[in-house]
């Protein structure tokens with residue numbers, strides 16, 4: 734298992750945020766998902782439209798990506814590791830982790846959900 738540096742950075746950010754309590758305090762990147770130490774955060778969800786082995790991209794109909802200021806849409810994401818292409822198939826509901834690479838959002842981890 735590779736270390737997922739972005740997730741570590743995000744976790745550090747979350748940990749650095751003072752605990753003000755839950756009520757009425759929204760940082761804009763707050764999430765109800767508990768942070769699992771040492772694991773990339775699968776905090777984005779969507780459904781696979783296409784897995785393209787040639788371009789190494791996965792097309793996902795995704796929900797809003799609050800962390801990246803993106804509304805729900807269908808788009809193709811490059812993957813960080815081509816091995817990820819084999820983990821999902823068209824029609825799968827998925828959770829996935831992203832990291833920003835220049836102009837692109839790259840999938841660092843993806844997992845089918847039931």
Ligand SMILES: [Cu+2]
Nearest residue numbers: 803806807808
């Ligand atoms: Cu998008």
